[in-house]
Structures are given as C-alpha cells and as structure tokens.
Amino acid sequence: MRYDLEYRSIPHVIRVAAKQFADAPALVDESRRWSFRELEQQMVRAIKAAVALGVEPGDRVGLCAPNSAEWILAALGIQGAGGIVVPLNTRFKAREISYILRKSGAKAVFASSFLGNDYIAELRNADPDLPALRRTVSILGPQGAADLAWEDFHRAGEADSPSTAHDLIDRLTPDDVSDVMFTSGTTGHPKGVVLTHGQSLRAYGWMSEEYTFRHSDSFLIIPPFFHCFGYKAGWLASLIHGVTIIPMRTFDAGRALEIIDRERVSILLGPPTIFQDLVNHPDRSAFDLSSLRVSMTGGTTIPESLIRAMKSELSFDIVMSAYGLTESTALVTTTRIGDSEETVARTTGRTIPDVEVSIVDDRGLAVPTGQDGEVLVRGYNVTRGYWNDPEATAAAVDAGGWLHTGDVGRLDERGNLSIVDRKKDLYIVGGFNAYPAEIEKLLLGNEAIEQAAVIGVPDERLGEVGCAFLVVRPGHRLTEADVVAWARENMANFKVPRHVRFVDALPRNASQKVLKDGLRRDWSKPSDN
Known part of the structure; x- marks a missing residue:
C-alpha cells in the first residue's frame, strides 16, 4: 500500500x-x-x-x-x-x-x-x-x-x-x-x-506494517516528539494501524517498567541506552514484561549481547535496527523480520522500498561492495531542502537528487548497510583512518564495558590517537591498563585507544546522541583510574 x-x-x-477503530483506546497519557x-x-x-x-x-x-x-x-x-x-x-x-x-x-x-x-x-x-x-x-x-x-x-x-x-x-x-x-x-x-505529509506517511506507514504493528498493540513512546523517532516512528505510525499510544515525558527505567506491566505494552522503540537501563534495573524481575513484542533500536553501536538480552530478559519477539537522518525523513534502511542477531547488531539492514543507497569515495565514484565510503541516499524520502537556505541545500543534495549524508558506511553482499562513522568524527592515527563507531563496537565486545564513546585527540608522534570514555557494567572493575591490553588483543594497533576515561554516564542530548563535543573539551582532564 x-x-x-x-x-x-x-x-x-x-x-x-x-x-x-471507533471506541478502542487511542491515547493514554498518565x-x-x-x-x-x-x-x-x-x-x-x-x-x-x-x-x-x-x-x-x-x-x-x-x-x-x-x-x-x-x-x-x-x-x-x-x-x-x-x-x-x-x-x-x-x-x-x-x-x-x-x-x-x-x-x-x-x-x-x-x-x-x-x-x-x-x-x-x-x-x-x-x-x-x-x-x-x-x-x-x-x-x-x-x-x-x-x-x-x-x-x-x-x-x-x-x-x-x-x-x-x-x-x-x-x-x-x-x-x-x-x-x-x-x-x-x-x-x-x-x-x-x-x-x-506524503513523505512521512509513505515511510512510516510502510515501516510500521513491516514491523507488524497491529490494532491490539500498545506503544510506550519514549523518544521525544521533537524528533522523528518519537513523532513519526512513534505516534504517527501507531495511529495509522490502530495502536494505542502512551507518551512518556522523560525516561525513567523504573517508571517505564511499571507502565509496561500495567498497560501491557507490546511495542518499544528507542536508542540502546533505554534497553540497557531496563535490562540492568534491579527491580526488573518484579514486573511482568511478557507483553513486549516488537522493538527497534537505532544507532551505530549496538552490542550483540544487548540484542540477546532484549529477547531473553525483556521478552521481545522481534528486535530490529534501522538507519536514517532527518534529511531522509529519518528512515533509509532497516533490518527485516528473520534477520540474524548478528545482522541486527552489525548492520542497519537494507534500503526501504523505492529508495536507493550508494557508497562513494571522495571523488564521488561508487566503491566496490565491502569498501568504506560516504553514504548517499536518493528517493522520495529525501528532504525538499533546508528552510530558507539554498546554499546548504545545494551542498547536501546534488543535481542528481542524491543526499550526501556525511556518514561513512559500507554495503555487504546482501545489501545490508553498516554505518562506520560520521566523516567529521574520523581521526587519523599515523596515516591510518580510525572510525570511532567501529572502535566503540569492538570495545563493547568486552563483557565489562556497558557503554563506550571514542574521540580522536592530539598526539605529538602519531598526529591523533583515540581516547575512550567508558561506562563499566555493574559488578565489574576495569583499569586503563586492562582496557588497553584487551584492545591490543582484539583490534588493530592503530585502533587501540591510547587514553581511557571512566565515567558514570556518557553525556547525551534529548535524542540520546552522545555529545562528543563535550567529550573533546573534557578529554585532557586527569583520570582517577
């Protein structure tokens, strides 16, 4: 349709x-x-x-x-x-x-x-x-x-x-x-x-059908409405299919567990941090979460262990991942039902219908499958432009209708897109390109690390090196030496962070994006570890 x-x-x-749907419940607000x-x-x-x-x-x-x-x-x-x-x-x-x-x-x-x-x-x-x-x-x-x-x-x-x-x-x-x-x-x-109107209806009507939204579902909407995640993938997608919507003003894991139990919530979409907080909540076992059915988590860094925990600990039957940016109506690719946990964790899936993705080098030429390059998007979902800003529009969308995302990615042989990083976040270690998102994924393979953010910082010998800001999983202990030693065993030498900072939480904006500019300002502060 x-x-x-x-x-x-x-x-x-x-x-x-x-x-x-007449007298069926449409909206529950407290x-x-x-x-x-x-x-x-x-x-x-x-x-x-x-x-x-x-x-x-x-x-x-x-x-x-x-x-x-x-x-x-x-x-x-x-x-x-x-x-x-x-x-x-x-x-x-x-x-x-x-x-x-x-x-x-x-x-x-x-x-x-x-x-x-x-x-x-x-x-x-x-x-x-x-x-x-x-x-x-x-x-x-x-x-x-x-x-x-x-x-x-x-x-x-x-x-x-x-x-x-x-x-x-x-x-x-x-x-x-x-x-x-x-x-x-x-x-x-x-x-x-x-x-x-048409862009949003076409994209999110399809997405919610693909994700099996149905009239008997209830959706606890945690991402903010000022973002497409809460507004379009949230209440708009739900109302198209007769899903009951439950807005949450600010996220609190304990309060979310109560609402899931009381309202028999079946759909929950959001960034990985939300699901990590629910899994780790000390009172989680006191709540009935058996109603949970469908989830999608976005972002470049999703540990495979979290996907497994969302199914085993939170009772989800379906866990998806997706990719988009506001300029593409926030939807470009998504995994599909039946994809493996590895595919969901390591890729953002395949393009949505009637949308194209191309991976190009710095000259604008398409690169072979499996190679990194800038992600370009073309299709009905691409913005008409930036409001009252023709210069910025021309810089973002070329004459062929391709949106230049500024994201670095690669396509595999099945057409799954993996986002490697933002072009602007790339740093160069002794001549080697280092992508923070890729390094963050590798770090999350350490069972003691719950969250990771990596930035490039100046280095006198190599030009730049990595600094990792880490949140340690409850019940585990790590030192900077532990992390560096583990990294040397699990990633190429140029990717190994030379600096490690342990934090209680990563700074995020209301859309749960890590604020790396703040990390760049703070990186030189002495570590207590």
Whole structure:
C-alpha cells in the first residue's frame, strides 16, 4: 500500500482511524484516556482553535513541550489548519529556540513549562521582539507568560462548525509541507529540514506494517516528539494501524517498567541506552514484561549481547535496527523480520522500498561492495531542502537528487548497510583512518564495558590517537591498563585507544546522541583510574 496516496495527510489519518477503530483506546497519557473517536473530536477542536488564533496555510508554528496528548493535538491542530509544525527541542535554551523561530519565520509558538523552564517567559526576556511571541499558547500546566491557556485557546474556536476543520483537512495534499524539523546542532548551526505529509506517511506507514504493528498493540513512546523517532516512528505510525499510544515525558527505567506491566505494552522503540537501563534495573524481575513484542533500536553501536538480552530478559519477539537522518525523513534502511542477531547488531539492514543507497569515495565514484565510503541516499524520502537556505541545500543534495549524508558506511553482499562513522568524527592515527563507531563496537565486545564513546585527540608522534570514555557494567572493575591490553588483543594497533576515561554516564542530548563535543573539551582532564 502507498500510505501517502491512501491517507494524503497526517490529520486525515485520525479521521480514518476514528471510523475504523471507533471506541478502542487511542491515547493514554498518565490517568487520561481517549478513544479514536474522541481523539478525532479533540483534533477538530484544535483545528478550529488554530484557525481562530490566525494560523493560515503555510504558516510556521513553533511547538515546545514534552511528549504528551497536548503535543499531538497541537500538532494536528496546526497541520489541520494548513500550518507547518516546527518542533522545538525541550533541552534548548531560549536563545537557541529564538534562533529557530526566527529562521523559520514562525507566526506563533505553543509551549509548556517543563524541567523548570517557562519557555515563553524566557523567550520574552531573551528576544522580546520575536514575531512568534505575538501569539503564544500554553499547552500543559499553568498559563505562565503565555497569552492563552490551553482551554482558552480551544474556547476561541468553539463558534466555528466542525465542517470548517474537515474542509481544511480535505484541502491538504501529500505534497504539502507538514513540518520543518531543525537538526540538533551536533553538526553545526541548526538547519530546518523541510518534510511533507506524503513523505512521512509513505515511510512510516510502510515501516510500521513491516514491523507488524497491529490494532491490539500498545506503544510506550519514549523518544521525544521533537524528533522523528518519537513523532513519526512513534505516534504517527501507531495511529495509522490502530495502536494505542502512551507518551512518556522523560525516561525513567523504573517508571517505564511499571507502565509496561500495567498497560501491557507490546511495542518499544528507542536508542540502546533505554534497553540497557531496563535490562540492568534491579527491580526488573518484579514486573511482568511478557507483553513486549516488537522493538527497534537505532544507532551505530549496538552490542550483540544487548540484542540477546532484549529477547531473553525483556521478552521481545522481534528486535530490529534501522538507519536514517532527518534529511531522509529519518528512515533509509532497516533490518527485516528473520534477520540474524548478528545482522541486527552489525548492520542497519537494507534500503526501504523505492529508495536507493550508494557508497562513494571522495571523488564521488561508487566503491566496490565491502569498501568504506560516504553514504548517499536518493528517493522520495529525501528532504525538499533546508528552510530558507539554498546554499546548504545545494551542498547536501546534488543535481542528481542524491543526499550526501556525511556518514561513512559500507554495503555487504546482501545489501545490508553498516554505518562506520560520521566523516567529521574520523581521526587519523599515523596515516591510518580510525572510525570511532567501529572502535566503540569492538570495545563493547568486552563483557565489562556497558557503554563506550571514542574521540580522536592530539598526539605529538602519531598526529591523533583515540581516547575512550567508558561506562563499566555493574559488578565489574576495569583499569586503563586492562582496557588497553584487551584492545591490543582484539583490534588493530592503530585502533587501540591510547587514553581511557571512566565515567558514570556518557553525556547525551534529548535524542540520546552522545555529545562528543563535550567529550573533546573534557578529554585532557586527569583520570582517577
């Protein structure tokens, strides 16, 4: 099925689901519950309210809040009115948010107080002339500095007929822009990735069908909604197939175990750290996890032992891995049901339908199977470009439609893609290219190492060498000498980290990406080990 042609727009998914699944549970947010029929009614209210607020087709609207029912309804209201959602990272500070709102030309901003932040108050202090502050809505908790509380926002649209909302949804097409997803900034200044309704529906409708999402499932959504992992692979994919969605505001392993047990959660997607925390939780055995069925974990570094533990300790039947970046609608390749644990751990699987991957050298020429090169992607999933940034767009997507990802990878004889590293993270040891992600995978073969991050640091003799930041598995002890000795036995000499630092946790952003810039700043601090 072509889900973009079948559903046409993200709000229309809710209308179809309301007819198909009616009074079945659609959304569970703490103690609050909505059926699919009720979710459609709330969406219609939100669309009418967005129109009353002044949202018109093509308008950009910022959305800064934790995973919640209100986030979903605000997004659907904006999109249903023809607007474009600009999801905002809740870990960003006011000046970072202000930059995105200005760059996108946002007309309004929806936000909530979260993690001790009143985002709208902080924006008013940091950038009082910001155009988006002319229309502000608080969508969770107290009104704070916002112009309207959530209920006041809804009341403003009550005079309009529901037909107003349905007429607006009917006008939406798969080619209309649904959101501008700003990159996290880990690769430089955030850039706004333009994506359409059709791209998201086509990619994640297919993915969730491939992953066997079904009406009887419940999905605990931990990745943040401001990222495609939580938004598109999360609540959008679920609602297409009648899956009950359960948003989690912030991840806590103990709380997640309680929800899995109570709500009989069957789907859980997320980065490897989430599953490691669940496996290692001291009270895990007190909870019934037998309902868990489907999982996908992304990232370049997934130890095979974790895949086995997810099946044996967490009861998953299906464990997948995948690869994508925001510029590719965050989905390029995925493993398939029946792939071996080795394939899931060591590769990101094969390309999704109607998408191409090519591995090229520095001259842009395709390299043979099994050789490393830059990953290029072409297909319907590739962004239309960066918002209001034609130079960056031209640098990322060439005249042939190929997206230059900046990732280094290789294809095997079956077409499975392995991501070796980011080109920018590569460092050179005495003339040899060293890829941190590859070294991290090798380090995770040591049973005492739970998490690993490697960076290149200056060295007087070799130019650069590796520094490994390690989290030791509970119940194990390691010294720097132990790690170096083990590495010399298990990897080529130039890959062996010359420095080792032991940490309680690796620094990560809200999307669970390791913040290697922070590690680079800290690497020279003396080790206590």
